[in-house]
Amino acid sequence: xxxGSGLATADLDRNGFxxxxxxxxxxxxxxxxxxxxxxxxVVSEGVENAQIVTTLAATDVDRDGHIDIVALGCCRSxxxxxxxxxxxxxxxxxxxxxxxxxxxFYPMEQNFGGNLKAIDMxxxxxxxxxxxxxxxxxxxxxxxxxxxxxxxQAPIRLTATSPTGMSGAYAIGDFDxxxxxxxxxxxxxxxxxxxxxxxxxxxxxxxxxxxxxxTYDIPNELLAADMNGDARDDLLTVxxxxxxxGYQPQADTGLDTxxxxxxxxxxNPMPPALAAGDLDGDGCKDAAMADYNYGLIVLHGANCxxxxxxxxxxxxxKPATTxxxxxxxxxxxxxxxxxxxxxxxxxxxxxxxxxRIVRSVAAVWQRPxxxxxxxxxxxxxxxxxxxxxxxxxxxx
Numbered sequence: 001x002x003x004g005s006g007l008a009t010a011d012l013d014r015n016g017f018x019x020x021x022x023x024x025x026x027x028x029x030x031x032x033x034x035x036x037x038x039x040x041x042v043v044s045e046g047v048e049n050a051q052i053v054t055t056l057a058a059t060d061v062d063r064d065g066h067i068d069i070v071a072l073g074c075c076r077s078x079x080x081x082x083x084x085x086x087x088x089x090x091x092x093x094x095x096x097x098x099x100x101x102x103x104x105f106y107p108m109e110q111n112f113g114g115n116l117k118a119i120d121m122x123x124x125x126x127x128x129x130x131x132x133x134x135x136x137x138x139x140x141x142x143x144x145x146x147x148x149x150x151x152x153q154a155p156i157r158l159t160a161t162s163p164t165g166m167s168g169a170y171a172i173g174d175f176d177x178x179x180x181x182x183x184x185x186x187x188x189x190x191x192x193x194x195x196x197x198x199x200x201x202x203x204x205x206x207x208x209x210x211x212x213x214x215t216y217d218i219p220n221e222l223l224a225a226d227m228n229g230d231a232r233d234d235l236l237t238v239x240x241x242x243x244x245x246g247y248q249p250q251a252d253t254g255l256d257t258x259x260x261x262x263x264x265x266x267x268n269p270m271p272p273a274l275a276a277g278d279l280d281g282d283g284c285k286d287a288a289m290a291d292y293n294y295g296l297i298v299l300h301g302a303n304c305x306x307x308x309x310x311x312x313x314x315x316x317x318k319p320a321t322t323x324x325x326x327x328x329x330x331x332x333x334x335x336x337x338x339x340x341x342x343x344x345x346x347x348x349x350x351x352x353x354x355x356r357i358v359r360s361v362a363a364v365w366q367r368p369x370x371x372x373x374x375x376x377x378x379x380x381x382x383x384x385x386x387x388x389x390x391x392x393x394x395x396x
Contacts (some may be wrong), residue, residue, distance in 0.1 A: 172226025
């Protein structure tokens with residue numbers, strides 16, 4: 001199954017082929033798979049006055065063996081509102097034939113919500129739901145444990161002690177190696193505001209903030225994965241627009257110092273856009289990111305075998321590959337890596353000088369420049385350098 005966005009894939013009719021469900025506005029379009037592709041869409045109407053769906057998750061909610069679709073709505077696409085608007089989550093119970101048998105609406109307060117995932121948080125064998133939430137000045141994660149029947153309990157709301165600037169990104173994993181799944185969320189923005197917050201689960205179903213630490217700029221997607229084969233969850237982070245993916249291996253004391261692996265590309269994901277797995281069959285985990293400018297960027301892992309003395313290599317050393325619509329490129333995973341500090345100022349050798357200047361100004365400005373702003377600044381810098389070069393030629 002794939003979930004966490006406005007598209008979910010699962011075998012809804014149990015014919016051995018994946019089906020797709022997309023969300024135009026507040027209804028659902030089901031594309032049933034077959035040997036030659038997919039059938040035309042069958043529309044499943046949403047709940048009356050429920051606002052547009054922003055994210056989907058596929059899971060067997062009522063435990064009848066049929067995949068159900070959970071749709072989380074947010075707000076009007078055109079802005080504004082009406083007294084009749086309904087905000088919340090709708091469960092579309094599958095009938096096993098690719099259709100929907102019934103629907104159940106869970107009303108919720110109006111706030112930004114997204115990144116819905118079906119994860120067994122309390123390890124009872126039944127998937128629960130996790131989603132991001134956010135308001136004007138705060139945010140965090142909601143955890144809805146399964147009620148062991150055909151629905152979910154009231155949300156357990158997690159928010160940081162200092163809740164401003166939450167990005168909506170989160171990762172679920174056992175980050176302290178105690179057998180229980182924990183939550184790490186991030187604060188967006190440039191350093192030193194950018195940071196992580198960890199919530200530890202202990203006992204089951206009870207979460208408490210245990211750590212708040214700084215990171216590099218714009219940590220807007222997180223993923224838990226065992227990257228070094230030690231049976232512990234590590235943390236991967238996409239630092240959007242800053243040409244890098246961060247890696248924090250888990251040590252005996254928890255998540256260790258973050259190191260960064262640079263890409264030649266700017267790194268502009270449209271979450272969910274990060275995945276980990278052995279993509280080249282060499283036994284080492286790789287990191288893949290979908291970039292909306294450059295397509296698929298893959299950072300290949302290497303040196304992932306535990307050494308004879310029990311030590312674990314921290315950084316792979318294998319070229320990365322990029323497959324995109326505009327150009328091919330490669331870089332070295334781990335090149336330019338450094339521990340996280342209050343400011344990101346360590347650039348890879350391959351980065352153009354004018355790009356270093358632009359990004360340094362952006363770091364001081366405390367926000368990343370847009371692509372248009374970066375292009376304009378680059379043109380100005382190029383003009384200044386060209387003018388200086390011509391002046392030197394005239395004087396000589």
